[in-house]
Amino acid sequence: MSNSLAAAVLTPPDLTEAIRAVRALLAVADLDRAEVDFEAVIHSPQVLRRVQDVLPGGFEWWAFGETAEGSSKAGDDPAACLPIRLFEWGRPLDRAEPFIAALAGTAAAVRWDLNGWPEVPEAGLEAVSQKYAYLTLTVNSRDLCQDEPSQDHTVHVHTSRGDDGGRVEWLAACVGSTPTGRVEMAFL
Known part of the structure; x- marks a missing residue:
């Protein structure tokens, strides 16, 4: 693993729209050996019970x-x-979508650790290995660490620091969007 830059490509008020964008991005990613990670601060016993049901075996x-x-x-x-x-x-x-459904307004980050982003010759993009192939949905938050709670949700795509923005623009276009300009360091 390595640190990456997480660029926001979509911040919709509707969680369904954010999930639809995540599904579209997953459809272009290499999902071989992909997995998902979760981070949240849980305040209520009801949310805790629902999350425990989604993540059996503890966390x-x-x-x-x-x-x-x-x-x-x-x-x-x-x-x-x-x-x-x-x-x-x-x-x-x-486990990703059931986890998101269990949150009921709780701020969280769901990160998909992908095997890679594809080569896109027409855009001049080489394939990206698993080292920089991540996708994060921040739920009820605009940033990766949930320091900026909000009523909307943000889809972030990860790239290397050396990326000129072409990958981010191409991935944003895959969900009918353009990069928002918000970029933050992701410590993976």
Whole structure:
């Protein structure tokens, strides 16, 4: 893994539109050995129960807040430690949409770790390996770390720092959009 740049290509108010864009981008990506990662701060017992149903077998978490204590590593009960920050890596792709549905307004990031972005000769783009092939949907947030809560959702495509923007423009066009201009470093 390596750090990448995450460029926002779409920020719709409708979650259904954001998911439709993610599906379109997944349709052009190489999904061989792809997996999905999750990050969220969960405040309510109801959301926690729904997320636990979606991610059977548990997930990594720790209590969230300056004086908070408790973690999955310590074997604590997450319901007794709310709010908690959840991190989970390497889940099958079919867990992404159920996880998003379980959130009920909770800010989160869902990142698809892809095997690659395709070569696009007509756009002068070479194939991109798994090292820089990621797609992130921030739900109820505009940034990767959920520091900017919002009522909308942002689709980010990842590229290398050396990318001239051509890949981002091409991927944005795949979902009928143009890059928004928001780019942030993604620490992977």
